[in-house]
Structures are given as structure tokens and as C-alpha cells.
Amino acid sequence: xxxxxxxxxxxxxxxxxxxxxxxxxxxxxxxxxxxxxxxxxxxxxxxxxxxxxxxxxxxxxxxxxxxxxxxxxxxxxxxxxxxxxxxxxxxxxxxxxxxxxxxxxxxxxxxxxxxxxxxxxxxxxxxxxxxxxxxxxxxxxxxxxxxxxxxxxxxxxxxxxxxxxxxxxxxxxxxxxxxxxxxxxxxxxxxxxxxxxxxxxxxxxxxxxxxxxxxxxxxxxxxxxxxxxxxxxxxxxxxxxxxxxxxxxxxxxxxxxxxxxxxxxxxxxxxxxxxxxxxxxxxx
Amino acid sequence: xxxxxxxxxxxxxxxxxxxxxxxxxxxxxxxxxxxxxxxxxxxxxxxxxxxxxxxxxxxxxxxxxxxxxxxxxxxxxxxxxxxxxxxxxxxxxxxxxxxxxxxxxxxxxxxxxxxxxxxxxxxxxxxxxxxxxxxxxxxxxxxxxxxxxxxxxxxxxxxxxxxxxxxxxxxxxxxxxxxxxxxxxxxxxxxxxxxxxxxxxxxxxxxxxxxxxxxxxxxxxxxxxxxxxxxxxxxxxxxxxxxxxxxxxxxxxxxxxxxxxxxxxxxxxx
Ligand SMILES: Nc1ncnc2c1ncn2[C@@H]1O[C@H](COP(=O)(O)OP(=O)(O)O)[C@@H](O)[C@H]1O
Ligand SMILES: [Mg+2]
Numbered sequence: 001x002x003x004x005x006x007x008x009x010x011x012x013x014x015x016x017x018x019x020x021x022x023x024x025x026x027x028x029x030x031x032x033x034x035x036x037x038x039x040x041x042x043x044x045x046x047x048x049x050x051x052x053x054x055x056x057x058x059x060x061x062x063x064x065x066x067x068x069x070x071x072x073x074x075x076x077x078x079x080x081x082x083x084x085x086x087x088x089x090x091x092x093x094x095x096x097x098x099x100x101x102x103x104x105x106x107x108x109x110x111x112x113x114x115x116x117x118x119x120x121x122x123x124x125x126x127x128x129x130x131x132x133x134x135x136x137x138x139x140x141x142x143x144x145x146x147x148x149x150x151x152x153x154x155x156x157x158x159x160x161x162x163x164x165x166x167x168x169x170x171x172x173x174x175x176x177x178x179x180x181x182x183x184x185x186x187x188x189x190x191x192x193x194x195x196x197x198x199x200x201x202x203x204x205x206x207x208x209x210x211x212x213x214x215x216x217x218x219x220x221x222x223x224x225x226x227x228x229x230x231x232x233x234x235x236x237x238x239x240x241x242x243x244x245x246x247x248x249x250x251x252x253x254x255x256x257x258x259x260x261x262x263x264x265x266x267x268x269x270x271x272x273x274x275x276x277x278x279x280x281x282x283x284x
Numbered sequence: 285x286x287x288x289x290x291x292x293x294x295x296x297x298x299x300x301x302x303x304x305x306x307x308x309x310x311x312x313x314x315x316x317x318x319x320x321x322x323x324x325x326x327x328x329x330x331x332x333x334x335x336x337x338x339x340x341x342x343x344x345x346x347x348x349x350x351x352x353x354x355x356x357x358x359x360x361x362x363x364x365x366x367x368x369x370x371x372x373x374x375x376x377x378x379x380x381x382x383x384x385x386x387x388x389x390x391x392x393x394x395x396x397x398x399x400x401x402x403x404x405x406x407x408x409x410x411x412x413x414x415x416x417x418x419x420x421x422x423x424x425x426x427x428x429x430x431x432x433x434x435x436x437x438x439x440x441x442x443x444x445x446x447x448x449x450x451x452x453x454x455x456x457x458x459x460x461x462x463x464x465x466x467x468x469x470x471x472x473x474x475x476x477x478x479x480x481x482x483x484x485x486x487x488x489x490x491x492x493x494x495x496x497x498x499x500x501x502x503x504x505x506x507x508x509x510x511x512x513x514x515x516x517x518x519x520x521x522x523x524x525x526x527x528x529x530x531x532x533x534x535x536x537x538x539x540x541x542x543x544x545x546x547x548x549x550x551x552x553x554x
Binding site for chain 1: 309310343346347367368369370372374380381385387388392395398399403404405431451
């Protein structure tokens with residue numbers, strides 16, 4: 001029994017996918033705290049699709065895919081900014097137009113040269129089959145972003161909570177904006193490799209949303225979310241050894257389960273707490 | 285409170301708004317050719333109907349909105365310079381804040397100190413003292429641990445006033461601090477504003493509570509996209525100007541004022 005449970009660790013690719021998945025889960029979860037509070041969920045979804053053409057071109061040219069993802073993510077954000085600033089269109093429409101355009105371009109590039117990277121990898125991720133070079137890039141992204149968040153989270157929090165006040169204090173909000181977007185692009189591409197373009201957005205929202213239900217202190221969210229994100233990603237990768245399923249699907253289903261438990265049981269914001277409060281109010 | 289960011293160069297008017305026009309991306313002109321000069325150590329009331337551009341003017345002064353033409357000077361320098369020196373505090377309208385944000389009252393007031401902290405933004409003793417003093421000054425020391433959404437309207441205003449106090453700025457811009465608060469809170473806030481003025485602060489306050497304006501405001505500005513009137517309260521706070529600023533919208537108080545001004549003896553009638 002124990003032997004069976006430990007078996008995944010005796011395979012190099014399994015051990016690797018567990019710790020790569022875990023670190024990607026942690027960094028996505030950290031960013032999700034900022035994304036949900038800034039109201040950038042749609043933008044996160046957009047970015048996770050907009051990095052695809054960059055990834056395709058980078059593989060094509062033999063460059064680190066991180067570089068390609070980063071450039072194309074920033075181009076998409078710039079595009080969104082330009083269209084929004086020069087039209088009366090609503091923000092979500094602009095985001096929708098730009099990100100589908102980038103995603104479509106990515107598809108086109110991949111189908112032109114399918115030998116370098118497959119469409120399935122982009123759409124559904126390939127955590128178990130990840131090359132060790134790619135794994136190191138992901139871990140570097142995760143480590144870099146975790147360090148930046150550890151050092152700058154208070155300024156990023158202030159920026160998300162009250163941008164005007166940040167300006168009044170003399171902070172460079174443009175720099176904070178770019179920092180957050182850049183980290184989003186990087187984690188989006190990391191998550192892309194792990195769970196695929198379609199499910200990236202779950203990694204970038206659900207752990208933060210779960211943490212938000214469980215606490216009303218931002219400092220605590222920054223511990224709860226990565227704990228949830230990291231553990232679910234590692235568990236998902238581990239379980240996929242026994243069940244022949246999509247790793248991405250497994251990870252996101254686990255995250256959703258944790259979210260549902262929080263949604264029911266959270267002390268203040270949960271369904272049961274609300275019901276109890278209604279009953280108390282009704283009886284008093 | 286000490287004003288350690290004071291400098292010899294900070295003489296002359298605190299805020300100069302020079303022929304400022306502001307246009308939103310939608311094409312709407314919210315301000316046209318507005319000019320004001322606020323001396324330091326004074327309180328100015330900014331009056332006007334809804335949509336007249338009061339908030340827009342506040343934001344242009346704070347440097348949140350770039351003017352399409354004209355310029356704002358803070359102690360003779362560009363606004364950006366004043367921002368970097370951390371000498372301007374802003375108390376936003378309630379609608380501008382996300383009250384579901386997972387931060388406590390204490391956290392928000394501590395944000396007033398963030399510009400003074402080191403690289404890691406770890407509060408020093410002086411920061412904690414400033415936050416506690418500010419909380420006590422606005423009378424919400426007992427609410428420090430509350431999440432900001434779990435507060436009454438008046439308490440919410442006090443939180444952001446406390447944050448501005450903790451910032452120890454030289455200029456304070458308050459957008460509708462009295463809207464939706466009870467008389468106790470209103471009086472408490474007015475008392476604090478008066479004290480701050482006496483300590484040397486320059487204050488611009490957007491308000492709809494006209495009746496108390498002459499009690500604490502040194503100058504009054506009335507706008508309706510354009511400047512209608514600006515000057516010393518006793519010169520500018522007149523029925524004619526109020527009528528022009530508020531048009532037919534004037535009711536309750538201002539009518540009393542109009543009546544009083546025309547027939548001062550009325551006060552003594554039963
Ligand atoms: N972000 C915005 N985009 C476009 N128009 C705006 C925006 N904010 C305010 N306005 C318009 O500018 C005018 C002035 O608004 P505002 O300064 O908020 O007025 P007040 O604070 O006096 O009620 C109004 O007509 C308002 O509709
Ligand atoms: Mg307003």
C-alpha cells in the first residue's frame with residue numbers, strides 16, 4: 001500500500017511535475033489575491049491567451065518561451081490601452097477584441113509550424129511531459145515573482161486599493177501597474193505550461209477568491225491563497241499518476257472543491273454563516 | 285502635529301489654479317478656464333450642483349487628472365513635485381472606495397504613512413504613534429481592528445480623515461466629507477479642519493451643507509463648469525452668487541439665508 005502511494009516519487013518526471021506544479025500553483029495564487037481585488041479577472045484571462053503567439057514564435061526561433069510570452073503579453077496590454085484610450089468602447093469589449101485577436105494569431109502561427117509545439121500542449125498544458133529546461137524556466141519565474149511580491153506587496157496592495165492615494169504619496173503608479181501586469185504575463189505563461197490556456201484563469205482567480213472568503217485581512221490572504229494553490233497543484237500532479245486524467249483538469253477541480261468548502265463554511269462570508277445570521281436576525 | 289516637510293520655499297499661495305480646463309476621454313468638458321488662489325493656512329469651500337465639476341477640480345489639483353490646458357501650482361511648483369514631497373492629502377468621496385476590500389481601519393490609516401517608510405514598508409514606532417494619534421483625534425480608536433466595510437457612514441469618513449491626518453501633509457483636499465453623516469460627525473470634522481488650519485494647513489472642502497460654510501470657511505469658490513465666484517466668504521457667499529450657482533435647485537437653508545439677508549430684523553421676530 002505504502003509502496004503504491006510512494007511510487008510516483010520514484011519516477012523522475014513525476015517528482016519534477018509535482019514540484020514544478022506546486023511552485024506554479026503558489027505564484028499564481030499569490031497574484032490571484034491582487035487580481036481579484038483589482039477587478040482584473042478578465043484582464044488575467046486575456047493575458048493568458050495573449051501570450052500564446054509569443055510562445056509560438058519563441059519556440060520557432062529557439063528562444064526562451066518566457067521571453068516571447070512576456071513580449072506578446074505586454075503588446076496585448078498596450079493594444080488594450082491604445083484602443084481603450086481612443087474609443088468610447090467599454091473596457092471588457094476592448095479586452096475581448098484584443099485577446100481573441102492574439103489567441104487567433106497564436107493558433108495560426110502554431111498551425112503553420114506544428115512540429116515545434118503542439119496545439120494540445122497550448123490548450124491543455126503538459127505538466128507531466130515538461131522538459132527539464134522548461135521546468136527550470138517555470139521555477140525561475142515562480143521564484144522571481146515570489147521574491148518581488150514578498151518585497152513589494154504593500155505598494156501593490158496600496159495600488160490595488162486606492163491608486164489615487166498612492167499617487168498623492170508620490171508613488172510611481174505607472175511602474176506598479178507595469179510590475180503587476182508583467183508578473184501576470186509571466187505567471188500566465190507558467191500556468192499555460194501546467195494546466196493549459198483554457199484553465200489558466202482558474203489558477204489566477206480561484207485560490208485568491210477562496211482566501212478572500214476565509215479572511216478579511218489581506219496579509220492573511222497572502223498565506224492562505226498560496227497554500228491552497230500550491231497544495232492543490234501538487235496533489236493534482238500526484239493523483240494524475242493513478243488516474244489517467246488531464247492534470248490541468250484535476251488541479252482546477254481540486255481548487256474548485258476547496259473553494260466550495262470555503263464558500264459553505266467560511267466563518268464570516270460563507271453560506272452557513274450567512275444563513276445563521278439571517279436566522280438570528282429573524283428570531284431577534 | 286509637526287510639519288517636518290516644511291521648507292523655506294513654501295511661502296506665498298499654497299495652491300494656484302491657473303485657467304484650468306479638464307476634458308474626459310468621453311469628450312465631456314468638466315471644467316473650463318477655472319482660476320483660484322488658496323493662501324496657506326486657510327479653508328476654502330467648493331460649492332456647486334451635482335455634475336458641476338467639483339470632484340474634477342479636486343482631482344486636477346491633486347494631480348490625478350491632467351488639465352487639457354492651464355496649470356496647477358503647489359507652493360509655486362508643479363503638482364508632481366508636491367506629490368513627491370508627500371505634502372498633499374486627499375479624502376475621497378465614499379463611492380470611490382471599495383468597502384469590501386480586506387483591510388482594517390488601522391491598515392488604511394497606516395497607508396497614510398506609507399510614503400515615509402523604508403523600502404520594505406515596515407512601520408516604525410513614529411508611524412504607529414501617528415496612526416494611533418490620528419485614530420484618537422477623529423474618535424475611532426476603538427474601531428482600529430474592524431474591516432472597513434463594517435462601519436457606519438460617519439465612521440467611514442472618519443477613517444479617511446484619519447489617514448489624511450496620519451500623512452502629516454500641508455494641503456488637504458476633502459471631497460464631500462459631510463455627505464451622509466450625522467451632525468455629531470459633521471461638527472467633529474469641522475472642529476478638526478479648523479484646528480488644522482490654525483496649525484498652518486491649507487484645506488479645500490467640497491460640501492453641500494451651505495448653512496455652516498460661513499462658520500469655518502475663509503474663502504468660497506462656486507463652480508458650474510466655469511468659475512462662478514471666488515473670494516473671501518463675506519464677499520462671495522451672497523444670495524446672488526448662490527442663486528447663480530444652484531439655480532432653481534436651492535431649497536431649505538439658502539432660502540432662510542436669502543430672507544435673512546434681505547430683512548435682518550426678521551431674526552428678532554417670534
Ligand atoms: N470619469 C469620467 N468620465 C467622463 N465624464 C465624467 C467622469 N467623471 C465625471 N464626469 C463628468 O464630468 C462632469 C463633472 O463631474 P464631477 O466633477 O464628478 O462633478 P461633481 O463632483 O461636481 O458632482 C459631470 O458631467 C460628469 O458626468
Ligand atoms: Mg463629486
